[in-house]
Amino acid sequence: MEPHKVVSQQEWMKAQTAHLVKEKEYTRMRDKLRAERLELPWVKVEKEYVFDTPDGRKTLSELFDGRSQLALYHFMLGPDWEEGCTGCSFGCDHFDGANLHLQHHDVTLVAVARAPLAKIEAYKKRMGWQFPWVSSNGSDFNFDFDVSFNKEDIKAGKAIYNFRPLDFEMDELPGMTAFYKDEKGDIYRTFSQYARGGEEGIGAYMILDIMPKGRNEKGTMDWVKRHDEYEDDPQLKAMMAGSCCG
Structure with missing residues (x-):
């Protein structure tokens, strides 16, 4: 780490206070963006989709599991892939804790993949x-839903990702889509986010963002491993073996 400027307590407080003004501006802008997101138009889902689940075949409607809102995470795990995407796995490590609360706030969270x-x-x-x-x-x-692609569509400029033509070759990419089901059972796609759109849901990143070294990466998630691949951390491996991975 490069040597950093060190100041007196008084100067530190002055700098922190000035930065807080900008943080509050960011918070207000984020609140404004959230409000605008809720005002975006919806599109009705007319097509019937059926999924394989541990409890048999289920329709998109059945995935709501009695709730009116469905958060569907598009996980990168293609039919021929040997294991899931490292970045998606990093993000999904944050799901179970949040899901304990989402289920009690009218939201069902489900991941989906083509595998x-x-x-x-x-x-x-x-x-x-x-x-x-x-x-x-x-x-x-x-x-x-623009998260899986074939080479022909990419070359022809027909493949769309993050609401624009995909300009590189990839068969799977991540995202999150929100759905609403009304009392009649009609389903609406209300919002989709892709690429870095879901970063705020990654709690580890939010903590890193206030650390002295920040995210400390040369490329997005270039340091991340699947949580069972951190071989140099016996404490983590023991924790995982004795709790959620036991």
Whole structure:
């Protein structure tokens, strides 16, 4: 770490106070953005989607599990992949704690991937996760929601990711889509976010952002490993073995 400026307590307080003004501006802007997001138009989901789940085949409507809101995380795990995306795994490590609260606030959280259910279940067990995860294998769901792609569409400029043409070759990419189901059972796609749009849901990043070294990365998530791959941390491995991964 480069040598850093060290000042008196009085000067430190002055700098912190000045920075707080900007942080409050950011907070107010974030609140404004949230309010504007809630005013965005919705689109009705007309197509019938069916998913493979541990409890059998289920429709998109059934994934709501009795609630009116559904948060669907598009996880990067293709049919031929041997294991899940490292970055998606990093993000999903934050889901189970949040899900304890979401379930009691009219939100069902589900992950979805194109891999066959058996592969999903095996990876979920390896990671020790509890949140629901379903397979869209064999359906158009991932392609319709712009998180899975084929080479032909990418070359033709037809592949869309983050609301713009995809300009690099990739068969799977991450995202989160929000749905609402009304009393009649009609389903609406209310919002989708992709790429870095979901960073605020990654609590580890939010903590790193106030640390002296910040995120300390040369490229996005270049330091991240799946949590069972931190071989130099026996404390973490023991913790995982004795709790959620046991």
